[in-house]
Amino acid sequence: MAIAAPPPAVDVDARAAHPANEPVGARTHRVLGSLPTAVLWAIVLIWTIPTIGLLVTSVRPEADQFGAGWWTIVTNPSLTAEHYGNALFDPPGGSLPFSDAFLNSFAIAIPGTLVPIAIAAAAAYALAWMDFKGRHWLFIGVLAMMAVPLQMALVPLQQLYTGGAHLTIAGTTFIVFPDLDLNNKPVAVWLAHTAFGLPLAIYLLHNYISGLPRDVFEAARIDGAGHFGIFWRIVLPLAKPALAAFAIFQFLWVWNDYLLALVFLSQNQDASPLTIQLVNLVTSRGQGTELLPAAAFISIVVPLIIFFSLQRYFVRGLLAGSVKG
Amino acid sequence: MADVKLENVNKVYENGFHAVHDLDLDITDGEFVVLVGPSGCGKSTALRMVAGLESITDGKLIIGDRVVNDVHPKDRDIAFVFQNYALYPHMTVRQNIGFALKLRKESKSEIDRRVEEAARLLELTEWLDRKPGQLSGGQRQRVAMGRAIVRRPQVFLMDEPLSNLDAKLRVQMRAEVNRLQHDLGVTTLYVTHDQIEAMTMGDRVAVMDKGWLQQVDTPQNLYDHPDNLFVATFIGSPQMNLVLGTLDLGGAEPHVVVGAHRFDLTPAVLAERPGLRGFDGADVVIGIRPESLEDAAIDAGRHPSTIDVMVELREGLGSEVVAHARLDARTPKVETAQKDPDASFTGGGGVEVVARLDPRTNVRMGNLATLSVDVERLHFFDQATGLAIRT
Numbered sequence: 001m002a003i004a005a006p007p008p009a010v011d012v013d014a015r016a017a018h019p020a021n022e023p024v025g026a027r028t029h030r031v032l033g034s035l036p037t038a039v040l041w042a043i044v045l046i047w048t049i050p051t052i053g054l055l056v057t058s059v060r061p062e063a064d065q066f067g068a069g070w071w072t073i074v075t076n077p078s079l080t081a082e083h084y085g086n087a088l089f090d091p092p093g094g095s096l097p098f099s100d101a102f103l104n105s106f107a108i109a110i111p112g113t114l115v116p117i118a119i120a121a122a123a124a125y126a127l128a129w130m131d132f133k134g135r136h137w138l139f140i141g142v143l144a145m146m147a148v149p150l151q152m153a154l155v156p157l158q159q160l161y162t163g164g165a166h167l168t169i170a171g172t173t174f175i176v177f178p179d180l181d182l183n184n185k186p187v188a189v190w191l192a193h194t195a196f197g198l199p200l201a202i203y204l205l206h207n208y209i210s211g212l213p214r215d216v217f218e219a220a221r222i223d224g225a226g227h228f229g230i231f232w233r234i235v236l237p238l239a240k241p242a243l244a245a246f247a248i249f250q251f252l253w254v255w256n257d258y259l260l261a262l263v264f265l266s267q268n269q270d271a272s273p274l275t276i277q278l279v280n281l282v283t284s285r286g287q288g289t290e291l292l293p294a295a296a297f298i299s300i301v302v303p304l305i306i307f308f309s310l311q312r313y314f315v316r317g318l319l320a321g322s323v324k325g
Numbered sequence: 326m327a328d329v330k331l332e333n334v335n336k337v338y339e340n341g342f343h344a345v346h347d348l349d350l351d352i353t354d355g356e357f358v359v360l361v362g363p364s365g366c367g368k369s370t371a372l373r374m375v376a377g378l379e380s381i382t383d384g385k386l387i388i389g390d391r392v393v394n395d396v397h398p399k400d401r402d403i404a405f406v407f408q409n410y411a412l413y414p415h416m417t418v419r420q421n422i423g424f425a426l427k428l429r430k431e432s433k434s435e436i437d438r439r440v441e442e443a444a445r446l447l448e449l450t451e452w453l454d455r456k457p458g459q460l461s462g463g464q465r466q467r468v469a470m471g472r473a474i475v476r477r478p479q480v481f482l483m484d485e486p487l488s489n490l491d492a493k494l495r496v497q498m499r500a501e502v503n504r505l506q507h508d509l510g511v512t513t514l515y516v517t518h519d520q521i522e523a524m525t526m527g528d529r530v531a532v533m534d535k536g537w538l539q540q541v542d543t544p545q546n547l548y549d550h551p552d553n554l555f556v557a558t559f560i561g562s563p564q565m566n567l568v569l570g571t572l573d574l575g576g577a578e579p580h581v582v583v584g585a586h587r588f589d590l591t592p593a594v595l596a597e598r599p600g601l602r603g604f605d606g607a608d609v610v611i612g613i614r615p616e617s618l619e620d621a622a623i624d625a626g627r628h629p630s631t632i633d634v635m636v637e638l639r640e641g642l643g644s645e646v647v648a649h650a651r652l653d654a655r656t657p658k659v660e661t662a663q664k665d666p667d668a669s670f671t672g673g674g675g676v677e678v679v680a681r682l683d684p685r686t687n688v689r690m691g692n693l694a695t696l697s698v699d700v701e702r703l704h705f706f707d708q709a710t711g712l713a714i715r716t
Binding site: 213215218219224225229233 | 376404
C-alpha cells in the first residue's frame, strides 16, 4: 500500500507575508506595535534638523547665509571653510581666537571632572563601607545638597573667593576661609564645578560601590588590606563603569557650562572657555555674526565625539548596580 | 601551627539578637573541626568571630597562646574561604592568589614561587592568567583555596565553601579539601549546614542550634551516642525515628511498652544506661535509627522484639529498601531538628517510622509488615528535657 501523502501544511509564514490574508486584529496589533518606534524616529528627526541647519549654514558664504534658508543649498551649492578659519584663528574685534578658547575649555573641563570624581569615589566608599557614627545622616545631608540651586550660591561664592570668610568673636577675628583672590582664575571655576558636581557624584557612586559584594571586602581585609588598600586596589578597579559614566556626564556638563564661567571668569578673556567666547564673538557693531554657526559647531564637536565614542558607557553606567553581572 | 580556643564566647548584635551563647570549643593543633547546624544556628557568626569579621561581645578567643579578641583579622594569621569564593573579579588567578603576599610586601620572586607552588597543588597552573569570570565553579573554589594556603596560615576558616557546587563536584572537592588539610596539617574550622559533609570531613563535629553548642565529638560518637534529641535527629539520614514508650523495669523481664508492642530490655542495655532506672514507670522518648529496623522474615529471629507496621511507601535504592511505615504508637511532643519532608504523611494515627531494609525484603506498599527491632541500639531520651538517658 502506498504511503499516504501528508496533508498540505498550512504555511504560516506565507499567510503573514500577505497582509490581505492577515486577520484584522493581528494587523492592528502590528501597526500599533510599531507606533512607538515611529514616534521616536520622528523625535530624533525633529531634534536633528536644527543641528543639520547649523552645519550647513556654517559652510556657506556670508551672502548665502543671510539671503535665504539653509535648505536652499540644494539649488545653490557653494561651500566655504572660511568661517571656520576665521573663528579659529582670526576673529573680528580682537576677541580670543577659538583655537585658544578650545584649549581653555579643556583646561576647565578636565580638572572640573577629575577632581570631583576623585573626591566622590573616596566619599562614596567611606559612606558605603566604613563604620562611623552619623554615617547615615551625613549621607542624607550630602543628598540634600542636590536641592541647593546653583544660582543661589554664586554671590556668596564670589565673596568667598575675593575676600575670604572671617568670623569676629569678642574682638578677635578668625579666618574661616583665607582670601586667596581666586576670582577670574580657572581654579575658581574648578572649585565651583567640583562643589556642585559632588552630591550627584557621591550619590551615583555610592549606589554602585555599596552594591559590590561584601565578602570581597572581607576577603581583602583578611588578606591584609587597609581602607586605603581596599579603595585603591579593589573599589576603584571594580567601580570603573560607574566612574566612566559619571565622568562623561560631568565632563559634558562642565564643557557646556556658561553660567559659572561667566560669573567667575568673564573678566579674564585669556582664560575663558568656548561658551563665553561664542557670545563675545559678535562685537557691539554686529561684526562676526557670519562666524557664529561655525563657532557653535566647533564648540559641540567634543561633546559629539565623546557621546558617540563612549555611548555604551552611558547605558551601562546608568544601569550600574541594578543588574548584577 | 596553632590550636584555637573559644572560652565562653558570646555574640549579641546591636539589635539585641543573641546569636551565640557561651560557646566553648577547643580545637587542637592540626585538627579538622566542623561546625554544623541548621541555618541561623550561629555557626557562621562563630566562625566570623574567630576570623575577626565580627566583634566578640563577651568571652575569650585564643589562637596559639595569644588572646586575639581585639586583633585585626590580618594579624590573626588565619585564612578564610568564603561561600561565594569572594574572588577579586578584576584580578587574574595569579593576582588573586598572590594578593595577600603582595600586601605583605614579599619579593616578586617569592610571590611567584609560592603562587605557582599553590597552583600546582590545586592543579590550577594552566588557569593562572585567567580571570575568575572565565573559570568554572570548581575552579573558582580551588582559587579560593589557593588564596588561603598560599599564606601558610596558622588556621583555615571555611564558611560553607562547597555549597555552591553541584552534587558531583561537591563530593570530589570534599575529598580534595580533606586531603589538602591532611597534607598541610593546618588547624581547620569548617562551617556547613550539610550533616553529610560534617560527618565525612571532620575529625570532630560540633553541632549547634539556636546559638547554643549542643555536642562536640567524633562523627561516629555523635551518631552512636547523641547527647540530646536535637543531635539525634540532626545527625543521620533518614533521620532517627522517635516514638513514645513507657518503661517497666520492675518485673523479672524489664521492658518498654510501645503502643501494642513490648521490647524486652536485655541486661546489657540496662547496664549501659543506668540512668534508665530513674524513669521506671515513666514515659520516655525512644529513638530508633532506620537501620535498627529490619524485615523480621530476613532477620530470622536474631532480634526477638518486633513491631507490626503498615507500609505506606517503599523506595528501592538497589543497595537497600527504604520503607516508610506507620506504627500504632504515641508521638512524643518534642521539638526535633528537622522536619523530613518525605515523612509528612497525613491521615491515620500513630507514628511515621522509616526503616532501611535488606533489598531482598518482600514488604509491599499498603501491606502490613513485621519489623524486628535491634534493642541494643535503641536511644532513650527524657521527654521533658530532651536529654539522652545514659548515666
